[in-house]
Amino acid sequence: MVKEPPGVGSKAIVGRDQKLSTPAMYSHTEVAFSEGRDCWLQDVDGNIYLDFSSGIATTNVGHCHPDVVSAIKSQSERLIHISRHVGYYEPYVKYMEELRDAASGALPNARVFFANSGSEAIEAALKLVRYSSRKLSVIAFTPSFHGRTMGALSLTASKARQRRYLTSLMPGVEHVPYPYCYRCPFGQEYPDCDLLCVNYIHDTVLQRVVSPEDVAAMVVEPIGGEAGYVIPPPEFLPRIRDLCDENDILLVIDEVQSGFGRTGKMFAVEHSGIHADLLTMGKSVGGGMPLGAMLARSELLEKWPADAHGTTFGGSPLSCVAGMATLGVLRRNKLMDNAKKVGESVMKRLADLKARHKSIGDVRGKGLMIGVEFVKNRETREPALDLVPAIMRESLKSGLLIISCGISGIRIAPPLTITTETADLGIDILDQAIAKVEGRM
Numbered sequence: 001m002v003k004e005p006p007g008v009g010s011k012a013i014v015g016r017d018q019k020l021s022t023p024a025m026y027s028h029t030e031v032a033f034s035e036g037r038d039c040w041l042q043d044v045d046g047n048i049y050l051d052f053s054s055g056i057a058t059t060n061v062g063h064c065h066p067d068v069v070s071a072i073k074s075q076s077e078r079l080i081h082i083s084r085h086v087g088y089y090e091p092y093v094k095y096m097e098e099l100r101d102a103a104s105g106a107l108p109n110a111r112v113f114f115a116n117s118g119s120e121a122i123e124a125a126l127k128l129v130r131y132s133s134r135k136l137s138v139i140a141f142t143p144s145f146h147g148r149t150m151g152a153l154s155l156t157a158s159k160a161r162q163r164r165y166l167t168s169l170m171p172g173v174e175h176v177p178y179p180y181c182y183r184c185p186f187g188q189e190y191p192d193c194d195l196l197c198v199n200y201i202h203d204t205v206l207q208r209v210v211s212p213e214d215v216a217a218m219v220v221e222p223i224g225g226e227a228g229y230v231i232p233p234p235e236f237l238p239r240i241r242d243l244c245d246e247n248d249i250l251l252v253i254d255e256v257q258s259g260f261g262r263t264g265k266m267f268a269v270e271h272s273g274i275h276a277d278l279l280t281m282g283k284s285v286g287g288g289m290p291l292g293a294m295l296a297r298s299e300l301l302e303k304w305p306a307d308a309h310g311t312t313f314g315g316s317p318l319s320c321v322a323g324m325a326t327l328g329v330l331r332r333n334k335l336m337d338n339a340k341k342v343g344e345s346v347m348k349r350l351a352d353l354k355a356r357h358k359s360i361g362d363v364r365g366k367g368l369m370i371g372v373e374f375v376k377n378r379e380t381r382e383p384a385l386d387l388v389p390a391i392m393r394e395s396l397k398s399g400l401l402i403i404s405c406g407i408s409g410i411r412i413a414p415p416l417t418i419t420t421e422t423a424d425l426g427i428d429i430l431d432q433a434i435a436k437v438e439g440r441m
Contacts (some may be wrong), residue, residue, distance in 0.1 A: 003118070009043070009044035010044055013397070016320060017346070028392065029395070037063055038061060039051055041063065049401045050414075051401050054382065060260050060415060061287065061326050065329055067329050068288065068325045071324065079317050084311075089157050099293060102327060105266060106279055107275055107276045107297070109297065111295060114311070114314040114315025115299065115314040117282050117290060117295065120148050120282075121329075122280050123151045125153075125219070125280050126217075128301065129250050132300045132304075134249075135214055138172060139201065141219075144175075144217065144224065145221075158227065179230075182381070191233070197233065198243065217249060217255060219252040221254045221258065222258055223366065223369060224406075226405055227406055228405050228411075241272075250277040253269045253280070253282065256280060259282035260285060261367075263369050264337070264340035267279070280295075281293050281294075289322040302410075336367075339368045342420050347370065351363060352429070357435070359434065359438055368412070371412070372411040373408065374388055374391070389404070390437045391410065392438050394436050395430055398427065398433065
């Protein structure tokens with residue numbers, strides 16, 4: 001049973017935190033967590049929560065999985081840090097080999113660069129596409145999220161406040177509309193639109209805004225993460241792949257949030273049947289430890305000479321063994337199959353909720369990457385900006401941790417170890433929370 005959070009212990013820690021940390025480090029809750037096991041979290045006041053956030057789609061094999069913990073403990077007794085610039089070490093090499101094989105369905109014959117985060121992986125990709133192509137322009141999408149460092153932020157087009165007063169970002173980035181069909185920027189309806197968003201790139205952007213000869217790469221999320229877990233039409237990525245091939249443009253697929261089994265395949269791009277030229281990943285790739293990775297076609301990474309890029313901590317021994325343990329659990333326990341099975345069950349439950357709750361405008365997802373968008377009116381689709389925080393608070397009171405995404409949505413992204421029964425428990429809590437909030441409207 002959860003006492004209404006935040007409790008006394010959480011309030012004390014939050015108070016100390018806010019005296020020292022920047023307000024830029026926002027939080028979805030005012031709870032201080034102390035322990036985690038599988039799909040469950042405990043706060044410092046002893047309250048237990050079902051975690052539908054996975055540390056922002058990071059703890060894909062659950063909190064503190066024994067295999068991951070064991071790998072970190074064992075490695076920490078031998079070597080914690082050395083840096084790849086100083087010398088070589090087997091965990092780094094072995095994880096590159098395993099990651100290359102795991103990513104073969106999304107990017108065959110790849111080479112690997114390890115960083116510390118998804119943002120750093122994007123930064124590395126930006127440097128590589130410019131260096132290898134000798135071209136400077138990059139096309140990105142809106143809405144999109146690729147990170148908060150200056151290069152990654154140049155691609156990000158999620159919320160204006162993330163770029164406020166930072167207009168002198170990396171030059172040469174052109175933004176085009178993402179196929180957010182529930183809120184089509186062109187006012188069209190799929191499939192009658194014939195993917196106008198792709199035609200717009202071909203007919204307008206590459207003809208009137210930037211010459212294809214100047215475009216190094218196109219950077220795209222296979223599923224719009226921070227945008228609201230937006231699922232593009234199935235032919236979108238193949239059309240983008242063709243457009244890149246026709247114009248000698250590299251295709252960078254950002255799998256930071258959608259990768260490592262979350263959608264029922266190792267990487268979300270595999271659902272489309274195409275291959276990336278570069279693949280960026282973070283979050284779950286380190287099993288909860290700080291790690292990012294950029295994979296690229298071998299001939300691209302071979303063009304980078306010594307000292308063209310580097311990192312002190314990227315690919316640390318601890319992060320590499322944690323990542324390998326995570327990959328092992330994903331495969332042995334068939335968690336991608338489980339993500340597909342449980343995700344289908346959750347989608348059916350959410351369809352039922354949508355039929356009963358007038359505030360739910362749209363439900364979309366693949367595997368256990370599911371978004372629920374709330375509206376004031378289904379006809380106008382006006383975002384219910386105040387509704388989502390209230391639903392999050394009500395859910396938390398009953399022991400369910402969910403976080404927001406997009407304009408007025410929540411994301412359902414539990415660990416891939418979750419059972420259908422446990423997921424049903426979470427949906428029951430969400431159902432009750434929505435009903436309470438709607439009752440106060």
